[in-house]
Amino acid sequence: xxxxxxxxxxxxxxxxxxxxxxxxxxxxxxxxxxxxxxxxxxxxxxxxxxxxxxxxxxxxxxxxxxxxxxxxxxxxxxxxxxxxxxxxxxxxxxxxxxxxxxxxxxxxxxxxxxxxxxxxxxxxxxxxxxxxxxxxxxxxxxxxxxxxxxxxxxxxxxxxxxxxxxxxxxxxxxxxxxxxxxxxxxxxxxxxxxxxxxxxxxxxxxxxxxx
Amino acid sequence: xxxxxxxxxxxxxxxxxxxxxxxxxxxxxxxxxxxxxxxxxxxxxxxxxxxxxxxxxxxxxxxxxxxxxxxxxxxxxxxxxxxxxxxxxxxxxxxxxxxxxxxxxxxxxxxxxxxxxxxxxxxxxxxxxxxxxxxxxxxxxxxxxxxxxxxxxxxxxxxxxxxxxxxxxxxxxxxxxxxxxxxxxxxxxxxxxxxxxxxxxxxxxxxxxxx
DNA sequence: GTCTATAGAACGATAGAC
DNA sequence: GTCTATCGTTCTATAGAC
Numbered sequence: 231x232x233x234x235x236x237x238x239x240x241x242x243x244x245x246x247x248x249x250x251x252x253x254x255x256x257x258x259x260x261x262x263x264x265x266x267x268x269x270x271x272x273x274x275x276x277x278x279x280x281x282x283x284x285x286x287x288x289x290x291x292x293x294x295x296x297x298x299x300x301x302x303x304x305x306x307x308x309x310x311x312x313x314x315x316x317x318x319x320x321x322x323x324x325x326x327x328x329x330x331x332x333x334x335x336x337x338x339x340x341x342x343x344x345x346x347x348x349x350x351x352x353x354x355x356x357x358x359x360x361x362x363x364x365x366x367x368x369x370x371x372x373x374x375x376x377x378x379x380x381x382x383x384x385x386x387x388x389x390x391x392x393x394x395x396x397x398x399x400x401x402x403x404x405x406x407x408x409x410x411x412x413x414x415x416x417x418x419x420x421x422x423x424x425x426x427x428x429x430x431x432x433x434x435x436x437x438x439x440x441x
Numbered sequence: 442x443x444x445x446x447x448x449x450x451x452x453x454x455x456x457x458x459x460x461x462x463x464x465x466x467x468x469x470x471x472x473x474x475x476x477x478x479x480x481x482x483x484x485x486x487x488x489x490x491x492x493x494x495x496x497x498x499x500x501x502x503x504x505x506x507x508x509x510x511x512x513x514x515x516x517x518x519x520x521x522x523x524x525x526x527x528x529x530x531x532x533x534x535x536x537x538x539x540x541x542x543x544x545x546x547x548x549x550x551x552x553x554x555x556x557x558x559x560x561x562x563x564x565x566x567x568x569x570x571x572x573x574x575x576x577x578x579x580x581x582x583x584x585x586x587x588x589x590x591x592x593x594x595x596x597x598x599x600x601x602x603x604x605x606x607x608x609x610x611x612x613x614x615x616x617x618x619x620x621x622x623x624x625x626x627x628x629x630x631x632x633x634x635x636x637x638x639x640x641x642x643x644x645x646x647x648x649x650x651x652x
Numbered sequence: 653g654t655c656t657a658t659a660g661a662a663c664g665a666t667a668g669a670c
Numbered sequence: 671g672t673c674t675a676t677c678g679t680t681c682t683a684t685a686g687a688c
Contacts, residue, residue: 235671236671236672252463252465252560254463254465254466255465257662257664258663258664258665259663259664267672268671268672268673268674269665269673269674270665270666270672270673271671271672271673272664272665273665273666274671274672275671278664278665279664279665344559345559347609348555348556348558348560348609349463349556349559350460350461350462350463350552350556351463351466366620367620370620382623383623383624383630384630384634386619386620386623387631387634387635387638388634388638390609391606391638393609394605394606394608394609395602395605395606397605397609398559398601398604398605398608408597409574409578409581409597411593412593412597413594419594419595419648420598422648422649423595423598423599423648424598425648426645426647426648427598427599427602427642427645428642429645430641430642430644430645431638431639431641431642431645433641434637434638434640434641434642435637436637437633437634437636437637438633447653447654468680468681468682469681469682470681470682478654479653479654479655480655480656480682480683481654481656481683481684482653482654483682483683484683484684485653486653489682489683490683
């Protein structure tokens, strides 16, 4: 693996710009300028702009995946049936922790993730692979055991809610649209608030059940 | 107000295409083609592509705003301190109900909203006005009364969670990434699930409080 | 109010010298 | 591995005829 090469600087620049302006809003010229590289460097190192995007996403997502898997392993080694709160923490925690240094409290990376999830362009969702499916299925199974009585569909709805809250929320916090008089959200507080919020949400009785 | 004019057909076409491909992914040509209008029509009727977007957003958002306001009025007329569930319903319900006919169960409009909220482009967030601020503040105040003991910051975090869950969730449901073996989510079920999920989340004890 | 025609700029990709 | 130069495309916006 080469030293702080052009390749890495392109990845850094692209990650920043894709997060800030989206895929289509970022030109190859803007990336190479920021990276201090030549316009042709993207083609040489990655083949195309879309393949550069895929490399950026993989670099961001892989440590999150690994931490989610490791967290679940640790939990299951302790007890076969972890609590909902522990599962939420294992799933959502890495979305807060596994952010590169230099990121403004992870907000920029969160924004990249939201940009990816929300972008209707096909390039944006072409990167998911078997690793993502495996993690999803493992957590779904664990949540299913912790929350019997929930239909698979409603369970899936709730698990998706975890991603929605963790990702979207911090992006909006990063933007300017907070009511006046509120102090900006610290990263640590948001992490705890999210887990409180989500653990309660996941633990709600099934819709339609008698109270 | 003129009949089903070119202007309206441009709005319809633009709404569809912005939702499907994003703002930057949609060309003025694609819009005018779909509307059966001339390329110059966007400039004539709206001034620019960005102003057309603003008009599209306003048309989608205004009935939602109105329904949220009316719902809160109705609630407050009945009791000065509505329950958390009632407030969630009044806030989130219109996000499910106030969708134009012809929309695939509201999924397309949800996608437009996510495209707006998630898009880093400035044009996408330049449309908010005093109406949005007023509604937000009214609901914040009502939730604050229903949830004493919650700091304003954590309350704001939770209220933002409502929008995150309702909008993002249905977009992901609309996309292809559900685990195999799960039936697609019906709109009515999602509405109920979301309210269950969010009412429990909002009602969680403040983070850090003793159980 | 609708059209043609085009200006003017930006884009992604790549050929080929070094 | 890095660079210059450029090709071919696509874009928004607008001038001006009808």
